[in-house]
Amino acid sequence: MSLIEDLKWRHACKRMNGTKVPQEKIDRILEAINLAPTSLGLQAFKVLVIENQQLKEQILAEACPQQPVKECSHLLVFTTYTQITEKTLDEYFTLIEKVRNPGKEWCDHYREKIEGFMEKNYSNTENWLASQVYIALGVACTAAANERVDSVPIEGFSKEALNKVLNLHEKGLASVVLLPLGYKDEANDWLNNVPKVRKDNKDLFEVIK
Incomplete structure (x- = not known):
């Protein structure tokens, strides 16, 4: 499969069915994150990989009321160091x-x-560190699509609440973005099989020679 086919397949999965993603697929997605480019090569971030269902449900209740958080197989929590x-x-x-x-x-x-x-x-510094996380997030979404694993980046959550649930400040970390990984609930994922809405290339790109 080509990269473009992978990206065409990918969509923001709004509901997941709880099916477990094979560990070898998760391992390859995590390796892709590890290989993502970062400014100065510092990799000043940490990704928490949450499988514990009770913890996922606590995050849903206290920090992020979006269903994929509890329905996913693995919940990736992208965090940055609070300081270098x-x-x-x-x-x-x-x-x-x-x-x-x-x-x-x-x-x-x-x-x-x-x-x-x-x-x-x-x-x-805070914005610079967060930017590195988003580079890794993009790589993670692409790697997941290559594995035919559904994902959905989530920013709509209380960072303060999530930091508290996961004791992140005590670890010198701060949450930035979430990425549930799993498989779509085809009956309830309203974006399943919906065409992508994208600009025409001529409107998105300007070639300067």
Whole structure:
């Protein structure tokens, strides 16, 4: 199957039937998220993978009253770090040295670059971190479509309530967006088999030569 066929197949699944997604499919979707591009390569986010049905129902009741949250097989909660700390950078450069071994001089120079960027953009850090999550979210939706697993990105929830339910602030994390993964309830998913509404390419793209 081609990428374009995958994207044509994908839609925002409004109701799911609770059927379990095979673990190997979930693993490939998570690996795709891990391979998503992020600014500076920092991967300053964490994705919680929730299978516990009681917890999904608690999230539905207290933070996000949208049915796919409890009907899905796996609920992905995309979170960002609340701040980039020295510990964050220490761990990042330990990993770089382990994988690439570029040498101390290169690492010191790149760390200075990152620290300079962070200082310059300090007031916009929250938005910058959230932007990285949305890149990973797009990759996750595409990977799910490739596996023929339904998904629906959800922003309509109380971040404060979800942070509390999952004790995210205590972990130095903050919720950004949800992605239920599962299989459509064909009888109740009103977007199932409904044509996509998309602009014509000539209205969406402008070629500048």
